[in-house]
Amino acid sequence: MTMRKPGRAAVAAVTAMAAALSLSGCLSTVDPTDGGDPCWAMAEPSSSAAKATTGATHAILIDRSGSTVAEDTADFVPDWARSLRLRVPVGSGDRYLIAPFAGERFLSWPDQALVAPPIRGTATKQNELKQAVTDCIEHSVRETALKKGVSRRTDVLGALHAAGEQLAAERGGAKDIYVATDGYASEGCARLKIGRELSDDDITRIVDGCRAELPRNLRGVPVHIVGIGTSSSKMREASPAAIASVGRLWEALCRQMTETCSVRTGGTTDDAAGPSPQAAPRTSRPERERNT
Template sequence: MPDWTSTLLSVRELAPSAWEGNTVSVAGFDGTRATVSWGVDRAYVAPVKGNDTLKKDMWSGRSSCLEQRLRQVAAEMPSVGRTDVLGALAAAHDQFGSQDGRRRIVVATDGLVNTGCADLRGAGFDGAAEIKAMVQRCSESGELPDLSGTEVNLVGIGRTAGGTAPSSPQTAWLTTLWASICEAAGASSCEVTAGARVRPAEKTPQAAKPEPEVVFPAVAERRSGRNTTISLPGSVLFATDRAELSRSAHSALDDVARRITDLDPISVTISGHTDSRGSEESGRQLSLARAKSVRSALSERGITVKSVRGYSDDRPSCTPEYHDGRPDHAAMACNRRVEIAVTVRG
């Protein structure tokens, strides 16, 4: 599971020696701006005077104190059963008050919001249009925090504690989402990274209110008579509008190849599909290129593919893609897929 304390302490310029003459606040957060709990509230870090040995000893003591407080905060049980990163950012900005000088917010989070304008429970994790719509929705709803003049670091994006891990393209999408939200909020700089330190999982008391789960699109399989169709979401295999397989795609295709071999097929065909955005021709070309990429990968794994086809949006898996004129990005992501049809002997 993620070790948020070690992750925070590894961020650049977070050593206590860099804080002298500044004030520091530390908090855990969960579901709302109001429930942010300040375990350290505007603590002034006095400059250390004396020789190098004295300074080193003082900095070491402060570092140990900070780590202890961070671990205490990280161990606190959430007060509500949801997560709102925007609320945490807003509360952190409130903490600055009217003070002048350099302002910096560092948040350790997987980025998986499950409430408010940035709720990701229905997200497709695929496509710039979905990100643009979410940023606009947060801006229009008034939930976008004012981060003017503030440096922002978000670390650990996509690093979940158990459950299904995102693919590389999905993590890239999630990282881009938070960078876009940060920029729209007016931050002076935004650094969003997916890396997080980890530690062995341990038994902890269950929260009184379990959180609604954010689910990443994953490989699905359905059977009908002699035919088995394996569906792979575009976000598992490809970056947005690209036909080159991502690094994480190869792991998924290893599993798919083993499954096809177990089925002992007499025929394997591949079809690519897109959503309704863009022209029919461009959608067909992209989906065909993606189907060919999957065919090449399966051929390298010893699977013979009889044929490949590229479709536009004429064979949707999820409908409708629009509700009252507003796009349903989860449905669109569902329709951006590659299907592998496997026929077995009767």
């Protein structure tokens, strides 16, 4: 078994910004540089801005299964927060529902969605607000953890089905799903062995065998998948060709669920550039994106 070099992507520092914005009527005034709330810029759940929002709803699913975590802090684990950063859109009143998943067919949704404030003012102020929302999402993704007792196995299709149910219950506005996962399901029809390279015939066989298990509640909901092929360093390392084939599989599965899909594969050792705090800097392999 090939083991990867240890490491963990560094936690990004929260950008310092002035808290006394003209939108203070719906924003917290905690200064993030003083160790305050990293989501200081988000609209308060009880505010009129949050209740009246007609922004988009973004469901963000985070793979916390056994192949993406490690007990030893010196081991590399995928940095899903960094994989998603700058890919999840920010708009006035947008709602963000962030939930971890593993091997059970449900998602532990937060009690309250994160709600972006109105994005107004000068171009500089708007950029500051968007940056603050992005920082909050990144922090929240890093803090997302499974409840005790949840299986560490992996069921990506089950998580997508649960997300479709949740989005159906959300009020109007555009809706989409972002999934950060290595793509190696250990439950259900899409079970995969890490490191295996799939042929076109393999992909066709798996897709045909999954038809009865595919979520039927995602039609019209764009699905974006990032990190395919990037597992923790305790797992067997997959070749670039094997990772590319898993990406093609998830493209094919996604096309059976909804009309708009994007699938981004990760590198064989890391899906985010930059040094880790436990190890020397290393070069990441670039991700490749396919849109259908």
